[in-house]
Each structure stands twice: as structure tokens, then as C-alpha cells.
Amino acid sequence: MNIKIQKNIEDSLQAELVEYRRHIHSYPELGFKEFETAKYIKSILNKYNIETKDICETGFVADIGKGGHCIALRTELDGLPVEEKTNLEYSSKIPGRMHACGHDLHIAVLLGVAKVLKQNEDKIEGRVRLIFQPGEEVLPGGASKMIAANVLKDANVEYVFSQHIDPMLPAGTISIPQKEAMASTNELFWTIKGKASHAAQPHLGNDAILASVNIVNFIQSIVTKFRNPITPAVISVCSINGGNTTNIFPSEVKMQGVMRTFDMKLRKEIEELLISKSSDIAALYNTSCELYIDHGYPALINNSNAVKIVTDAANNIFNKSDIEIAEPKLLAEDFAYFAQELPSCYWFMGTARENEEKYSLHSPFINPSEEVLIKGVKLFIEIVNTALNKLNTENN
Ligand SMILES: [Zn+2]
Ligand SMILES: [Zn+2]
Numbered sequence: 001m002n003i004k005i006q007k008n009i010e011d012s013l014q015a016e017l018v019e020y021r022r023h024i025h026s027y028p029e030l031g032f033k034e035f036e037t038a039k040y041i042k043s044i045l046n047k048y049n050i051e052t053k054d055i056c057e058t059g060f061v062a063d064i065g066k067g068g069h070c071i072a073l074r075t076e077l078d079g080l081p082v083e084e085k086t087n088l089e090y091s092s093k094i095p096g097r098m099h100a101c102g103h104d105l106h107i108a109v110l111l112g113v114a115k116v117l118k119q120n121e122d123k124i125e126g127r128v129r130l131i132f133q134p135g136e137e138v139l140p141g142g143a144s145k146m147i148a149a150n151v152l153k154d155a156n157v158e159y160v161f162s163q164h165i166d167p168m169l170p171a172g173t174i175s176i177p178q179k180e181a182m183a184s185t186n187e188l189f190w191t192i193k194g195k196a197s198h199a200a201q202p203h204l205g206n207d208a209i210l211a212s213v214n215i216v217n218f219i220q221s222i223v224t225k226f227r228n229p230i231t232p233a234v235i236s237v238c239s240i241n242g243g244n245t246t247n248i249f250p251s252e253v254k255m256q257g258v259m260r261t262f263d264m265k266l267r268k269e270i271e272e273l274l275i276s277k278s279s280d281i282a283a284l285y286n287t288s289c290e291l292y293i294d295h296g297y298p299a300l301i302n303n304s305n306a307v308k309i310v311t312d313a314a315n316n317i318f319n320k321s322d323i324e325i326a327e328p329k330l331l332a333e334d335f336a337y338f339a340q341e342l343p344s345c346y347w348f349m350g351t352a353r354e355n356e357e358k359y360s361l362h363s364p365f366i367n368p369s370e371e372v373l374i375k376g377v378k379l380f381i382e383i384v385n386t387a388l389n390k391l392n393t394e395n396n
Contacts, residue, residue, distance in 0.1 A: 001125045001388060003381055005116055010374055013112055017373040020044060021108035022090035028079025028097040028104070031135030032142070034058040037077050037107070041132060044111055048118045056149045058134040059142055063155060064117045065124035069391035070155050072129040073113060073380055074143075074162040074338065075106040076136035085364040100362045101137065102165035102351065105372055109163065112377035117384065126388040129155045139296060141334030152341055159306055159387050160344040162335050163376055168358055169350025171369035173322045174314050174379070176347040177302050180328035182336065183232075183260035184267050185296035190215065190255040190278060192242075194287040199247035209242055211285040212253040215278050216240070222273050233261035233270060234330055260330045262299040300336035303343035309390060310345045313382035318375075349376055 029037050038058045045052055045062050052060045082098040084091045092098045110130050117128055135142040169175055192212045197205025216237050223233055242253030261267050275291050282289035314323045326348060335346045351368030352358050359365040
């Protein structure tokens with residue numbers, strides 16, 4: 001199969017997708033509350049004669065094609081609790097909410113893919129499941145919930161693909177992680193308990209502040225001395241609170257931070273070290289320490305076959321100079337759960353405008369280039385061609 005977007009409809013499709021994207025951008029909703037967003041997307045899919053099936057709260061799927069092998073393409077639905085400051089005419093109309101992670105663009109891309117695939121349904125040699133996933137930005141995330149609700153199994157999905165915008169890369173360029181894409185994330189909450197005393201009589205108390213700063217210092221040694229240096233990991237303490245005056249030691253200090261790595265075995269080892277060493281150091285100062293660890297998403301690891309499909313597809317339709325290998329990032333993303341289930345690939349498409357200041361994902365000023373819309377559709381369509389052709393030949 002070789003579905004292509006006809007050159008003469010590219011401009012009108014791009015204009016249509018810009019309209020969808022701007023509407024979604026104007027009305028962002030938070031994770032698992034994407035009611036109006038889902039309604040709007042479904043109304044467009046229905047206009048294309050595509051049926052949808054609800055899976056897991058506000059999430060849903062749309063299946064195109066018949067019989068044979070099946071691949072899935074996934075977008076997220078949620079916006080963020082951010083007050084938009086772009087002053088664009090289609091800025092968020094909902095105070096304190098913004099599509100600041102590009103999920104509005106991801107949705108519009110999949111709508112374009114849906115339209116093109118539906119128009120060419122008789123040429124699809126297999127099936128494509130479009131996954132509209134709720135709540136990527138809020139733990140525990142919609143991905144694991146959808147998987148538990150059989151979003152992959154009930155269609156016998158064999159590969160999963162997802163694209164994210166990257167506002168730091170030039171618009172239209174593609175950046176593909178070869179293996180490690182995103183890290184596992186653990187949120188860390190320490191409570192160090194001592195005994196309050198006058199600053200001039202430290203011997204009458206137990207100094208929770210001195211214990212805390214020694215914990216902060218020592219845990220950096222976990223990364224440098226207790227871990228094989230060829231495996232990346234980061235431990236960052238980003239908040240420390242205790243005491244409120246010049247001359248009294250507080251009885252308690254609270255600290256917060258994160259630990260991230262790609263290696264699930266190392267993740268477990270560092271968790272154990274963090275708990276035991278924090279407690280040992282607290283004990284040196286006759287204080288006690290409790291460390292509560294909240295588990296975030298696992299590491300997102302791309303599959304080499306899926307990476308090859310995306311790379312081949314990108315090479316087929318874009319200039320080689322626009323395609324690069326992405327370095328692993330210690331950010332986190334719940335597409336990781338899809339990648340744990342099936343061969344998957346997650347990659348980035350640049351959205352930085354030339355000669356304009358770049359703003360990171362989640363910034364209230366982010367204003368990604370909409371060029372990504374038609375380019376994203378083209379890439380996904382070529383991925384559908386490449387993946388289904390591969391699956392069909394492998395089986396013969
Ligand atoms: Zn985000
Ligand atoms: Zn995102």
C-alpha cells in the first residue's frame with residue numbers, strides 16, 4: 001500500500017487543521033476532564049464518517065480499515081493549569097488553563113490523519129487505531145488506564161506510534177530517540193524530625209537543619225559513587241523548608257525533589273539507597289528521617305523495529321538534513337506504558353519559528369509553528385504505509 005496526500009489538497013487540509021487546532025487551543029481542559037474537547041473531536045470524526053468508541057473516562061478510539069494487521073497512533077487530550085500569556089487571537093478563553101504542551105497540535109494532526117485514511121480506506125491493507133488519550137499531564141496518567149481497559153488487546157494492536165512537538169527544534173525537523181527517550185520519574189518527600197532548641201544551646205536539641213543539609217550533600221554521592229557512571233541518573237532536591245527565625249532550631253525540616261533514570265533496576269537500587277542513607281545520616285545527628293517516594297511514569301524506551309519504521313518513513317518524504325537522532329531526555333511521559341506493552345516509537349517534531357524567541361514546553365508564552373500540522377499528517381500516513389507493508393510482508 002502507498003497512500004499519499006494529493007498535493008492539491010495539502011493547503012486546504014492544512015487550513016482545516018489550523019482551524020481545529022485553534023478551536024481546541026482556545027478551550028483547554030485539564031486531565032480526565034476533557035469532556036468538551038472529546039465532544040468536539042468526535043463531531044469532526046463523525047463528519048468524516050468515522051465512528052468512535054469510548055475507552056476509559058474521556059478517552060476514546062477511532063478504527064479505520066478492515067481485517068489484517070493493526071497499528072495504533074496516539075495523541076493526548078489534556079491541557080495544563082497555566083495562564084496563557086501569548087496574546088494570540090485564539091489564546092485560551094479559559095482562565096488558568098492553557099494547551100502549553102502542544103497536545104492541541106497533536107490532536108489536530110491525528111484528525112488530519114483520520115481524514116486522509118478514511119478517504120483512502122479501501123487502500124489500507126490492515127487497520128489503524130487512533131487513540132485519543134486523556135490525562136497525560138496528571139498521575140497516574142491515561143495511558144496505563146487505557147491499557148488496563150484493553151485499548152491495545154481488543155484490536156490486536158502490534159505497534160504504537162506517537163509524536164510530540166519540540167519547541168526548541170527548528171519547525172518541521174524530526175528528532176528520533178533510538179532507544180531511551182524519556183526517564184522514569186520518582187518524586188521524593190523527606191521529613192526530618194529533630195528537637196527544637198535555642199540557637200545558643202544546640203546541645204539541648206537535635207538539629208534537623210544540619211541533618212537535612214548533610215542528606216542533600218550525601219545523596220549526590222549516590223549518583224557519583226554508588227552507580228555505574230555509564231548509566232544516567234539524576235537526583236535533585238528542589239525544596240527545603242524548616243524554621244522561621246534567626247535563633248531557634250526547628251523541630252522539623254521538609255524537603256522535596258526528584259530522582260530520574262532510564263534503567264528500571266537502577267531505579268529500584270537508588271530508591272533503596274535514598275531511604276537507607278537518608279535515615280543513616282539523620283541518625284548521626286540524633287534526628288530521624290522519613291522519605292516518602294511517589295512513583296511517576298516508568299522510562300520510555302523506543303523499540304528498534306518501530307524506530308526503523310519511523311526513520312524509514314521520515315526518509316521517504318523529508319530531506320535527510322531535517323532528520324536527526326534525538327538524545328535521551330530525563331523528562332517523563334506516560335507513552336512509556338504503551339512502549340512497555342508493544343514495540344513503540346515516540347519522536348519529536350520541531351516547532352520553533354525562525355528568528356523568534358524559543359519558549360519551552362509548559363511555558364505560558366509558547367507559540368509553536370503550525371507547520372507541524374500538515375507535516376505531521378504526512379509523516380503519520382507514511383508510517384502507516386511503512387508499518388503495515390512491513391507487517392504484511394513479514395507474514396507472507
Ligand atoms: Zn507536558
Ligand atoms: Zn506533552
